[in-house]
Amino acid sequence: MANNEESRGLKSLFDWFANRRKSGSTSLERQEREIADGLWHKCSKCSVLAYTKDLKANQMVCVECGHHNRVDSDERIRQLIDHNTWKPMDEHLRPTDPLEFRDRKLYSDRLRETQDKIGLIDAVRTGLGQINGLPIALGVMDFRFMGGSMGSVVGERLTRMIEQATQRRYPVVIVCTSGGARMQEGMLSLMQMAKISAALQRHKDARLLYIPVLTNPTTGGVTASFAMLGDIILAEPKATIGFAGRRVIEQTLREKLPENFQTAEDLLQHGFVDDIVPRTQLKNTLAQLIALHQPVLTTPHMVLWETMSLTSTAAE
Ligand SMILES: [Zn+2]
DSSP states (O other), X not given: OHHHHHHHHHHHHHHHHHHHHHHHHXXXXXXXXXXXXXXXXXXXXXXXXXXXXHHXXXXXXXXXXXXXXXXXXXXXXXXXXXXXXXXXXXXXXXXXXXXXXXXXXXXXXXXXXXXXXXXXXXXXXXXXXEETTEEEEEEEEOTXXXXXXXXXXXXXXXXXXXXHHHHHTOOEEEEEEESOXXXXXXXXXXXXXXXXXXXXXXXXXXXXXXXEEEEEEEOHHHHTTGGGOOSSOEEOTTOBBOSSOHHHHHHHHTSOOOTTTTBHHHHHHTTSOSEEOOGGGHHHHHHHHHHHHSOTTHHHHHHHHHHHHHHHHXXX
């Protein structure tokens, strides 16, 4: 009997240690899984660990050092557009491979892989929505899709969005981030620069407001076209903005370039950028600028027009 109890005691003690080990390893596994699932985020500037939830609440801006972490188009739309007002446009437009281009792999394979991996069809999302109750047309580039490169679909989506905005008399905001034109589409990608610029000119002729927001990095053909055509050009702090890369210029000029070369701050000093706006203030700043430049003019006009058309229908 005593022996039995003793052995039971031993057994349970053994079980207890075994369970403890097991639960210990589970919690460790869980911890690792949580890190892998992105529960924590390590700042690439100051290396401070932050809860992804807290970081997201601060719009992916490091609370310690103010570093603006890259955000994807989903997150960006969530940050800027009022809840439940986003209406995406032209989601059916898909890229093709007319040149049957091959670098290390086929362009068509690269496209398919990227689409499967990040769940986007191309590198820009466009749509209509409201920003603090004001209607806007918004384009958001996504750097995850082949470095936010501008191919035919990016050009076509932005152009259609701008044309829609001109028709509706909406202001246009484009959040830029791009490595430039998409070389896999050759000349067809370069043509997009002219196409988007022409659509913007018609938008401007209609006396409508366009604000590009330059985020890290905005380079190449995007800088050489719509990123620099804004009525007011905003940039995020420390964003790299330029045409050719720093190394290429250094090699060509055989000169060392200054530390702050191609930064938003340097561009502000030289008048290429009108203001640097921290991401946490971006939505309110945009709403304020839009409200200032597009006073309620459109709304009473529309109301008046609608009342008139209603009375004329009633009279018939
Ligand atoms: Zn930091």
